[in-house]
Amino acid sequence: MKRFDWSDRGSRAAALARPQARENDALLADVRNIVEEVRTGGWAALVEQSRRIDGFAPRRLPVAPFARVGREMIPAATQAAMQFAAQNIESFHRQTLPKDVQVLTYPGLAVSKLWRPLDRAGLYVPGGRAPLFSTLMMLAIPAKVAGVQELVVVTPPRPDCTLHPAIALAAELCGVEAIWTVGGAQAIAALAFGAGDIPAVDRICGPGNSWVAAAKAQVAAMRGGPGIDLPAGPSELLVLADRSADPATVAADLLSQAEHDPDAQVLLVSPCSEVLDAVEAAFAIQSGRLGTTLAPFRSIACADIEEAVAIANTYAPEHLCLAVSDAPTLLPSIRNAGAVFVGGSAAESFGDYLAGSSHVLPTDGAARFTGGVSTLTFMKSMTVQQLSSQAAASLAAPAAALARLEGLEAHALAAQARAAS
Amino acid sequence: MKRFDWSDRGSRAAALARPQARENDALLADVRNIVEEVRTGGWAALVEQSRRIDGFAPRRLPVAPFARVGREMIPAATQAAMQFAAQNIESFHRQTLPKDVQVLTYPGLAVSKLWRPLDRAGLYVPGGRAPLFSTLMMLAIPAKVAGVQELVVVTPPRPDCTLHPAIALAAELCGVEAIWTVGGAQAIAALAFGAGDIPAVDRICGPGNSWVAAAKAQVAAMRGGPGIDLPAGPSELLVLADRSADPATVAADLLSQAEHDPDAQVLLVSPCSEVLDAVEAAFAIQSGRLGTTLAPFRSIACADIEEAVAIANTYAPEHLCLAVSDAPTLLPSIRNAGAVFVGGSAAESFGDYLAGSSHVLPTDGAARFTGGVSTLTFMKSMTVQQLSSQAAASLAAPAAALARLEGLEAHALAAQARAAS
Structure with a gap:
């Protein structure tokens, strides 16, 4: 317990200080190498890096058999609590889905904002001592509600090459049929660029250790790289x-x-x-x-x-x-x-x-x-312009004037092409 | 003109190829140095870097006098077109503002998603041959509609130390009173961390050259750094x-x-x-x-x-x-x-x-x-939990069961503390 007094201005920065980043140049360089190996070397490189770092090649484990173990091992009341949680998470995210909007900004001109789900999302479920099944639910349910067609779930391998029964049960509740046992920066690189049967995804979500966080930041900063969720x-x-x-x-x-x-x-x-x-x-x-x-x-x-x-x-x-x-x-x-x-x-x-x-x-x-992860994390907006030929004819002159003020003559001509049509 | 035939699978990648990133290690290192100088050296370092790179120290130029020049120089029809554009942009963004939603996920339990504007946003308006006043409008109007309290607008200095009349006129239309003449990676660093009277902002938006793009990616990846808009x-x-x-x-x-x-x-x-x-x-x-x-x-x-x-x-x-x-x-x-x-x-x-x-x-x-920039770029969501003590008492047991399945005993006890209350 450390007590601060806000009236002491000199200690304010210390009162609200956050820990310094643990990332260092060595870690960043290490991550850069792993990401580059997997990006250029594909599945073979992924297997090599996973063996070297975690001791196992990645495997795609079906959820069902491990969920069966979960149903036997986990108390009924806890299983009911998982279902209750899943219902509430689904209900909240379904009712906060973004809505398509069409705006008539000018007579005959409709400009819309439409929402589309991502085609594919990658979900990282951290390993470590606790089976963070709740994190899987908090990612997979919004993604499903958003309408994502394919979820690629990864988690670091366990020494006995199984899925934790709680993770498997949560996956089953969320409609996830298989989980890849691969973790660390190499898992992020595989999700970003694809490797073997692990497809490249549009956005990578989920918390992880420093390697995972650094790899997410690195792939997101690469041109053509995927999106990520949040700095964690x-x-x-x-x-x-x-x-x-x-x-x-x-x-x-x-x-x-x-x-x-x-x-x-x-x-x-x-x-x-x-x-x-x-x-x-x-x-x-x-x-x-x-x-x-x-x-x-x-x-x-x-x-x-x-x-x-x-x-x-x-x-x-x-x-x-x-x-x-x-x-x-x-x-x-x-x-x-x-x-x-x-x-x-x-x-x-x-x-x-x-x-x-x-x-x-x-x-x-x-x-x-x-904000935090929500259905918006797993969707993107798209604007749409639809207009009548009369509206287009009216817009041609002002659009051309603005284009010429920016020195963009071809833009002006493209606008004017609609005056004639 | 290059013609591709999609039936020729071998040429598909070339048909859809994008240019390779122009960023290289030297540029990235250069940007890293500039950002670090400004982050640690503040205003003095910003002045030094700006003088070295652009030949000028940053200045905060009031918009009004240059807008006056704009009103004299720019044809009336073009000024009317600017106002027409501003109206349509405002109308679209006002009508697509996100809405707060409250969901009753369980009797007595209300979970809300509320939207809040950013406190401060930084807008980068590129220099170069064309005065991209439209970019300023496309950023500043959604930001204002979102409710951002303070817009910090930066643009590279011009040799004659003025604001381009079209930029100034657009700024005035958007309610922007002053523009900082500072550009490049040093401007991004100043917006990210603050320098002199340039305050640190919550998100940096707007297109720019390779230095600007690299600086935005770098500051966004730093712990505690600001958000950015899009990879450009x-x-x-x-x-x-x-x-x-x-x-x-x-x-x-x-x-x-x-x-x-x-x-x-x-x-x-x-x-x-x-x-x-x-x-x-x-x-x-x-x-x-x-x-x-x-x-x-x-x-x-x-x-x-x-x-x-x-x-x-x-x-x-x-x-x-x-x-x-x-x-x-x-x-x-x-x-x-x-x-x-x-x-x-x-x-x-x-x-x-x-x-x-x-x-x-x-x-x-x-x-x-x-998606592209919208009012969402200048807002963030916040979830809110409100519940009755009866609802809390009902949730205590299932929450505790789930916490224990993750091995988090203190979480379980915190839930159970509500059973008694």
Whole structure:
């Protein structure tokens, strides 16, 4: 626990500091080599890199047999919870699908904005100790609802060459029939350019380690490369609490964030020092009960709730909890956050699993300019111009005048070609 | 003019080839140095780099005096055309603003997707021989309609230290009061990190040369860096024509595209070799009349309109013209294109200036995964969870079960904290 006072301007930067990027030149060069090997060498290079790094050649594992194991091993109540989560995620994303719009900007001229699903999306499900089946659901369900024809799911190989039963069960729930066991930068390169039976995809989504993040950034910056979802850094939670907040509940939320990662960013902002004291005490007690050493959190004392909101908007957290009385009235002043949890009943845990919105959210302050994963991540807009020949004839002269002001004579002539028709 | 036959599979890649990236290691390293200098050295470094590269220190020029010159110099009809364009652009973007949505995913649980404007956007208006006032309008108007509080507009300095009257007039029409005369990678770095009175922005938009494009990609890939709009490569037009197409009009459209840039990508696809012949002949005649040497276009003969559509979807052009009879019936099968022009009356020139949708569109095949600039470019979504304490109590057990399946005990406890409340 480190306490900051916002009135001390000199410590403000430290109070809101984020960890420095762990990417370094060696890692970036390593990733560049792996990506280039796979891009130019295709399947053979992918197999070689995967064997070298992970010890296994990529395999396309069918989901069904491992999902069967999942149905036997995973408690019925948990399976029901997975189905409940899938329903809510689908419902939210179906009802927030973008709508096609047609605008008559001039008599006889219709300009439309139409939405189309991506043809193919690549989903990266991280390996590691926990089977992050929820991440698969939070990516695959919006993609399916968006109408993506083909999902190519990859995950790092496990030593026993199986799929984790929870991952397989989630995949089955999402209508994913097979998963490629390939991870790291080599998996990203395969998704970007295709390798063997792994097809090139239009957008690569999902969190991963530093190699994965660097590879995503690199392929996205290449001309003709695919899109990616979000810059993914350590997870973040900022809780804004006033005197009405329940310290034990706030501490539980902070702890849940702290357990993600030693780099997890956990901040508490309050105008009441009693609240900061009480939450710090509750955090210590609950942390002791959990029996694990967790990342410390930062608490920031500020003047009032308005200042607390300004701090939150400056930080632009991935998750923002409003543990204040009359929390809904604060919502209009919140400008920069990936997901907002309004009032003491709103648990980040609900958002992580089953409220319905995606938990793949902007970190590192990217909430200043982007939202989290949604159906929009898996669609693109297209503008369409349709007009009558009379409208075209009317537009010819002004369009030609503007083109000539830019010195573009052929543009002017193309416009004028419609005056005659 | 180079003619390809789609039935010759061996030449398909060449028919749809795009120019190789002009970025090279030296340019990338140069850009990296400039960006790093400005990031760490601030205003002094920006002045130094700008003087070294462009010969001038950045200045913040007020728009008003140069707009006054514009009002005197630019013909009244052209000024009226600018206002007409601005109205249509504003109308289209206002009517395609995203809408906030609230979804009740479970009794007592409301999950919303809310849209917020960016606080600040940076707009890059390229220099060069033509004053691209239309690009400023196509960026600034959607940004204003989105509700962005502050637009920071930059453009490379001109030798006489003025603003071009057309740029100034467009800026005034868009409500932009001042423009910074600074260009290149150093301008992008200043917008990304702030330098002197140039504030850091949340997203940097607008086309530019290779230095600008590389700088945008670099700052966007940095942790904590701003967002950018689109990868910007050479402009592209693919015309799909059948027997009903007017060869002279099609040729005029191809020419207008070809005049952009020697690297401009101009493709004609048709199942009728007579159409290809006639358009090639018309192109040669019109090109001769224009008196400039233009980039050649490629024509591709294919089997039928369905195959032509498949070629267009594979290429994913920035602009796609459907110069075919009954063009609207093809629209549902078009999946990958930045902007579509339906029927012979729809001129790309209208879209470039005044139909209403933005002309800042995806190139290099990025239309596979992203649309062009719109109000969405200048906004971000935020999800919001609000629920009753009863709903929270009901969600506690399933959320805890899912958290435990991922091995996240503190997440489970945070969910369960709501069961008691």
